[in-house]
Amino acid sequence: MVVVGTSVREARQRWFRRLDLAFWMIWAAFPVVIWLAYRHNTTASASIAASLSPEQAKCAGIVTNPLDMSRKGQMLFWTLFLFQLSFFAVFTAILHRMVHRFARGRIFVSETLQGVWWMGIILVIWPFIDLITSNAVAYALHELGDIKFFLPSYNLDIGTIAGGVFLMALKFVIDHAILLQSENELTI
Template sequence: MGRSVREQRQLWFRRLDRAFWLIWAALPVVLWLAYDRTTTASATIAESLIGEQAKCAAIVANPLTMSAKGQVLFWSLFALGVSFYAVLIGILHRMVNRFANGRIFVSETLQGVWWMGIFLVVWPFVDTITTIAVTYALYQLGDIKFFLPSYGVDVGTVAGGVFLMALKFVIEQAILLQSENDLTI
């Protein structure tokens, strides 16, 4: 006999839960690759170019050649970015874990959707402000050759966050209507 739709969905969420554990296991490898790419990119780029192009590639900052304060600032900014994505992955993993256990429309899920929305709305502004501040500090320390601030905010991320926050209220209202409907029957 075949599985019910509910059992099939829970099986799918259990598989997705295992996939999240694979993501967590791969995180150190991804961090190492990002570190390696960040510290060796400018030298590799400069070697592959000639003439004026090589001079332009030389202005790409290498954190290993920065002062001690510059390295702390650079890697702190790097850690801030990584921690943002780790928090989002953590919230998603907790939600998928609840779904795999059959708890879909519970208050913890709604709180997870709400917090993901908050993070997505706030992050582009925090990212822009901290990147400008660290870049300016690195320029003042002499670790980078020029300061060219970028005031761009990722509007798509903000819109995604607002959508999730609105979705939380829609799901909350649907749960309320369903409970009222169950009481009238």
């Protein structure tokens, strides 16, 4: 709802300022999210096994607790954990920078277009990097004896790749729109 006396632009900037504040709250909650992910990775197998029948609990025993792994296995597991976490941190940081620029009224600027471009690149490349590193760490953990079975994953997140291609195309569309707008302003 737009308050009487404020322009649409001011209302949008107010909305982006609120969104910028929400991103700061996300950053403040980031350590809690890391701790919850750590707890989930270290206690999930025990809590799952407790809720299953004895036959099912044997199958749940296949999932190993990272704390029960060898020192090398733990280092590999937590390195992969931090690597995957860094993807979300970098993506959130790029998005937050863009929203912060929007809150200051700088929407169609070259930094915004670069942010859209880099988000698209990251979204296109990430599923491949994640698949390769996850399989490599799982294989290494199997070779170390920390996990019983190695079943390579071939799951590529096509939706993430499509989102990245869309953002890269959107960057070019916005770039072209800015060019058309500047040409239009020169002719008036």
